[in-house]
Amino acid sequence: MDDGFKEALKRRVASEERFSAFIDGAAFYIALERPCARCGDFRKRTRDRSCYRCHLNRGGENFERMKAGIAPVAKRSKEGHLDLLERKRREREGEHLERSFGNLVAKRWPTGRLEVTFPDGYNQADMAQLQQWELLNAMEEFPLLADVLTWAGWTLPYRG
Numbered sequence: 001m002d003d004g005f006k007e008a009l010k011r012r013v014a015s016e017e018r019f020s021a022f023i024d025g026a027a028f029y030i031a032l033e034r035p036c037a038r039c040g041d042f043r044k045r046t047r048d049r050s051c052y053r054c055h056l057n058r059g060g061e062n063f064e065r066m067k068a069g070i071a072p073v074a075k076r077s078k079e080g081h082l083d084l085l086e087r088k089r090r091e092r093e094g095e096h097l098e099r100s101f102g103n104l105v106a107k108r109w110p111t112g113r114l115e116v117t118f119p120d121g122y123n124q125a126d127m128a129q130l131q132q133w134e135l136l137n138a139m140e141e142f143p144l145l146a147d148v149l150t151w152a153g154w155t156l157p158y159r160g
């Protein structure tokens with residue numbers, strides 16, 4: 001790559017770290033001065049400067065969706081769409097699996113939604129809506145939640 005082009009490119013890729021990562025073909029670069037507002041990670045995706053960990057987590061969500069038999073959001077085909085409609089219909093009709101884990105009552109719905117009722121009566125209609133830290137705190141308070149998640153086919157979260 002000639003220096004003139006490199007300089008022109010550098011002006012377009014404002015951040016020095018991003019530029020280096022871009023040139024090296026790296027998936028992410030470190031931006032210590034701009035931690036992610038959502039998860040606090042310092043890594044940014046080279047391609048679009050979005051948060052790298054949030055990007056990985058989204059991949060994780062898609063993996064959970066695949067395991068639940070639902071196509072990843074971006075790749076949902078017409079067939080997958082019809083399948084989802086069918087699952088939604090079954091869910092509306094009340095079809096679900098229910099199991100108790102100690103004082104926790106868990107329900108798995110056809111769309112892949114995992115509902116948990118806690119001992120104090122609190123009902124979390126969709127566990128996937130919880131932030132990672134909320135889920136981790138809940139698991140600390142209710143260790144059996146790990147069994148619930150395993151039963152639902154989730155990969156267990158870890159403190160990273």
Ligand SMILES: [Zn+2]
Binds near residue numbers: 052055
């Ligand atoms: Zn993030």
